[in-house]
Amino acid sequence: QSVLTQPPSVSGAPGQRISISCTGTSSNIGAHSDVNWYQQFPGTAPKLLIYDNNNRPSGVPDRFSGSKSGTSASLAITGLQAEDEATYYCQSYDSSLSGSYVFGTGTKVTVL
Amino acid sequence: EVQLVESGGGLVQPGRSLRLSCAASGFTFDDHAMHWVRQAPGKGLEWVASISWHSATIAYAGSVRGRFTISRDNAKNSLHLQMNSVRAEDTAFYYCVKDKGADGYWHFDLWGRGTLVTVSS
Numbered sequence: 001q002s003v004l005t006q007p008p009s010v011s012g013a014p015g016q017r018i019s020i021s022c023t024g025t026s027s028n029i030g031a032h033s034d035v036n037w038y039q040q041f042p043g044t045a046p047k048l049l050i051y052d053n054n055n056r057p058s059g060v061p062d063r064f065s066g067s068k069s070g071t072s073a074s075l076a077i078t079g080l081q082a083e084d085e086a087t088y089y090c091q092s093y094d095s096s097l098s099g100s101y102v103f104g105t106g107t108k109v110t111v112l
Numbered sequence: 113e114v115q116l117v118e119s120g121g122g123l124v125q126p127g128r129s130l131r132l133s134c135a136a137s138g139f140t141f142d143d144h145a146m147h148w149v150r151q152a153p154g155k156g157l158e159w160v161a162s163i164s165w166h167s168a169t170i171a172y173a174g175s176v177r178g179r180f181t182i183s184r185d186n187a188k189n190s191l192h193l194q195m196n197s198v199r200a201e202d203t204a205f206y207y208c209v210k211d212k213g214a215d216g217y218w219h220f221d222l223w224g225r226g227t228l229v230t231v232s233s
Contacts, residue, residue, distance in 0.1 A: 089157055
């Protein structure tokens with residue numbers, strides 16, 4: 001079951017800025033565990049989008065950015081493009097669950 | 113080419129067993145921890161199990177602990193998941209996933225395409 005909470009959906013017009021929240025607890029995000037973000041298109045495997053809270057792998061456009069504060073994290077997309085329509089998942093590590101990696105509930109981004 | 117290719121999925125009856133495999137190529141396999149992550153059709157991601165580079169550290173999600181066993185063969189660049197006593201709720205796409213680090217606790221930087229396991233009578 002998902003331990004990190006995300007909004008089910010977020011939408012925006014092309015060119016706009018959107019933000020996706022990821023809310024955790026003191027045993028995961030709040031325990032100084034890093035947050036990673038993954039992007040998944042329908043019928044394909046997830047892909048790493050942001051790692052260690054705010055770092056982009058090679059090839060990820062700089063319109064994607066991440067941040068973390070307290071027990072929450074956020075993914076921002078500036079200059080939203082049609083190709084950004086996908087589902088986004090946050091992920092961290094939970095110290096209260098033996099050896100457990102936890103994912104967010106997932107957010108479907110729709111470009112209007 | 114850097115890739116992970118899963119195999120072994122299919123239809124299995126409740127209570128029976130299935131063994132998934134993952135072939136790794138294009139990177140130094142024994143430099144990295146590996147994971148299995150699953151996704152029920154139309155649902156979110158769920159971490160299943162992880163194994164460190166030298167198999168010394170192994171962990172399981174509570175939902176599969178005692179039924180599933182993760183293992184690796186560094187000589188053959190392969191990862192496995194032995195699934196015993198499967199249940200309907202184990203129906204999902206199973207992804208083989210590479211960790212950035214050797215002991216885990218980093219991030220999942222390479223994913224396979226997944227293999228579908230369907231548990232049904």
